[in-house]
Amino acid sequence: MAERGVTPSQTVGPFFAYCLTPEAYDARGIAGNEIATPDAPGRRIHVEGRVLDGAGEPVPDAMVEIWQADGEGRYADAAGNAAFRGFARAETDVDGRFVFVTVKPGPVPGHDGVSQAPHIAVSVFARGLLNRLATRIYFDDEPANSGDPVLALVPAERRDTLIARREAEGVYAFDVRLQGEGETVFFEI
Amino acid sequence: MSDTTRAYPRESLSAHPPNDAPAYASTRLRAPRQPLVILPHTLTELTGPVYGHESAAPGESDLTAGHAGPPLGERIVVTGRVLDEDGRPVPHTLIEIWQANSAGRYIHVNDRHDAPIDPNFTGAGRVVTDESGGYAFTTIKPGAYPWRNHHNAWRPAHIHFSLFGPSFVSRLVTQMYFPGDPLLGLDPIYQSIPDPRARERLISSFDIETTTPEWALGYRFDIVLRGRGATPMEDPHHG
Numbered sequence: 377m378a379e380r381g382v383t384p385s386q387t388v389g390p391f392f393a394y395c396l397t398p399e400a401y402d403a404r405g406i407a408g409n410e411i412a413t414p415d416a417p418g419r420r421i422h423v424e425g426r427v428l429d430g431a432g433e434p435v436p437d438a439m440v441e442i443w444q445a446d447g448e449g450r451y452a453d454a455a456g457n458a459a460f461r462g463f464a465r466a467e468t469d470v471d472g473r474f475v476f477v478t479v480k481p482g483p484v485p486g487h488d489g490v491s492q493a494p495h496i497a498v499s500v501f502a503r504g505l506l507n508r509l510a511t512r513i514y515f516d517d518e519p520a521n522s523g524d525p526v527l528a529l530v531p532a533e534r535r536d537t538l539i540a541r542r543e544a545e546g547v548y549a550f551d552v553r554l555q556g557e558g559e560t561v562f563f564e565i
Numbered sequence: 566m567s568d569t570t571r572a573y574p575r576e577s578l579s580a581h582p583p584n585d586a587p588a589y590a591s592t593r594l595r596a597p598r599q600p601l602v603i604l605p606h607t608l609t610e611l612t613g614p615v616y617g618h619e620s621a622a623p624g625e626s627d628l629t630a631g632h633a634g635p636p637l638g639e640r641i642v643v644t645g646r647v648l649d650e651d652g653r654p655v656p657h658t659l660i661e662i663w664q665a666n667s668a669g670r671y672i673h674v675n676d677r678h679d680a681p682i683d684p685n686f687t688g689a690g691r692v693v694t695d696e697s698g699g700y701a702f703t704t705i706k707p708g709a710y711p712w713r714n715h716h717n718a719w720r721p722a723h724i725h726f727s728l729f730g731p732s733f734v735s736r737l738v739t740q741m742y743f744p745g746d747p748l749l750g751l752d753p754i755y756q757s758i759p760d761p762r763a764r765e766r767l768i769s770s771f772d773i774e775t776t777t778p779e780w781a782l783g784y785r786f787d788i789v790l791r792g793r794g795a796t797p798m799e800d801p802h803h804g
Contacts, residue, residue: 380650380789383766384758385581386740387591389725391673395663395689396727401672403689406620406659430594437675443614443733451612463614486607487570497609497733504591506582506757508738510604530602554595564578564601565610565734 390437390503397439397467409466411442411478416460418447418479422547423513423540426472427500430555434472438502440552441465442476442513444495449482480515486525493520493527500552509562513550514539530561537561570605573734574794577650580766582757589753590714606734613732616659618693626692628662628704636686638667638705640781643741643769646698647728649792654698655735658790661727662690662702669708669722678710703781709748721748721755730790741786742768 394401399408412418423442427435442464445451452462466474478496486492496513514521516539521527527535537560540548553560585596604610629636647655665671665688668680672687686705694700707722723740730736742749749755749768758764766789775783 380648380652381760381763381766382577382580382650382791383737383739383788384763385737386725386754386767387589388727388738391665391671391676392663392725392727394672394687395661395725398689401687403687406616406661406691407614430598433594435595441736443609443612445609451608452615453612461614462612484608487605492607492609495609499733499736501738502595504589504593504595505584506586506589506592506596506754507584508736509584509597510733512609526604526607529604534599555598559597559599561599562597562601563604564575565604565606 385507387503387506388439388501392439392501393467397465405465407461407463407465409464409474409476411444411460411462411464411476412446413459416446416479418481420546421478421480423476423478423496423550424547425474425550425552427468427474427502427552428472428554432556434468434470435502435554436468436470436472438468438472438500439465440468440474441499441501442478443497444478445481445484447479447482449484451484483520490523490525491520493518493524495524495526500554509554510565511552511560511562512538515542515548516540517542534561572606572611572793573791575603577791580758580760580763582759586753586757589757610734611732613735614729615657616693616729617657620659621691621693625690626700626702628686628688628690628702632685632687634685636666636683636705638683638686640703641706642701642703642775642777642781642783643724643786644699644701644775644783645786645788647694647700647788647790648698649790651792653792654696655730655790656694656696656698658694658731659729660692660694660700662704662724664688664704664707664724665710667705667708669710680708680710706743714753719748719751721746721752726788728788728790735790737788737790739788740767743784744768744771
């Protein structure tokens with residue numbers, strides 16, 4: 377079969393909201409910032425944070441998407457599970473803030489029988505980002521982090537940029553720094 | 566990282582622009598400076614959200630409908646197929662599009678361009694690809710508009726496309742352009758793609774077969790998502 381090159385990525389630009397996160401326009405979106413109904417297995421948590429640029433200024437026109445396993449470490453599949461889609465989307469506000477209402481994911485399989493610590497896969501989109509940026513959210517109260525094969529690939533001094541801090545019961549803080557001091561680790565996937 | 570842990574080949578990524586493209590001013594404070602960390606493809610990357618036909622209402626592929634009257638502008642049909650780089654169709658994938666109106670103005674509250682808003686055009690649409698990866702939208706040709714990237718900067722006419730594909734890895738947001746647009750050669754966003762052949766994949770082709778007599782001009786735009794390599798990795802057990 378003929379080889380075809382992939383279609384290159386382009387920025388979402390500043391004006392995606394009325395299509396991708398259209399609640400403010402009274403339109404129906406395919407996903408909001410809430411990942412699961414109360415029926416989904418797992419402990420309900422909030423993940424809250426800000427997207428910041430290289431000058432430390434908030435990015436008020438970003439979109440953050442998350443993809444994760446449920447509380448038992450299962451990803452949603454095509455068979456469908458109305459209570460848990462595993463995917464959510466949030467736009468940042470004028471202060472660069474986003475919030476996800478989700479469940480704490482369970483551990484999921486990695487390679488060679490090594491389990492991965494609970495984590496959330498993240499894509500960040502914004503004006504100025506020609507490609508979506510992929511990162512992960514881990515949790516600072518997870519002993520399994522020390523054995524996680526992906527965290528082990530990250531230079532030790534930058535690892536904490538991937539780890540959400542527990543702020544209160546059920547509330548975790550995770551900032552995305554696009555550039556500069558404390559720059560978040562982004563992955564080539 | 567051994568290649569055996571990557572189900573989607575890395576080479577495909579060379580089609581994409583670099584994060585840091587100085588001519589596109591907004592990258593200067595937003596592009597990461599540190600190298601990306603290369604990830605193996607685990608269950609996290611090989612799974613992804615599934616949005617089937619229930620996610621797009623039938624009327625959502627027609628951006629000219631749903632308002633009090635017809636929008637102003639040149640009515641067009643944009644059609645094509647979503648394939649992976651091995652030529653396999655990608656069925657049941659959600660496509661979301663958004664665009665400016667025919668005067669070059671977005672409905673978005675932050676669009677300050679002094680061009681008229683068309684009350685009969687919102688500019689957002691949604692469709693799910695069929696069994697052969699095919700899709701079609703009915704819309705109007707968007708206008709070019711000025712932006713403040715540099716002196717006398719104008720964006721070429723374009724439609725934004727967002728696709729999921731079968732996995733977290735295959736997620737793509739891109740822009741479709743129109744053939745023969747003189748602004749393409751001057752646009753830092755389009756020009757950010759290093760390989761001219763890859764760049765041209767973003768230009769739709771005028772298609773007389775799709776053009777509907779007395780009604781709408783037709784454009785074809787095929788989208789190619791990353792495909793899994795010929796040598797599959799060990800497939801992690803889905804627990």
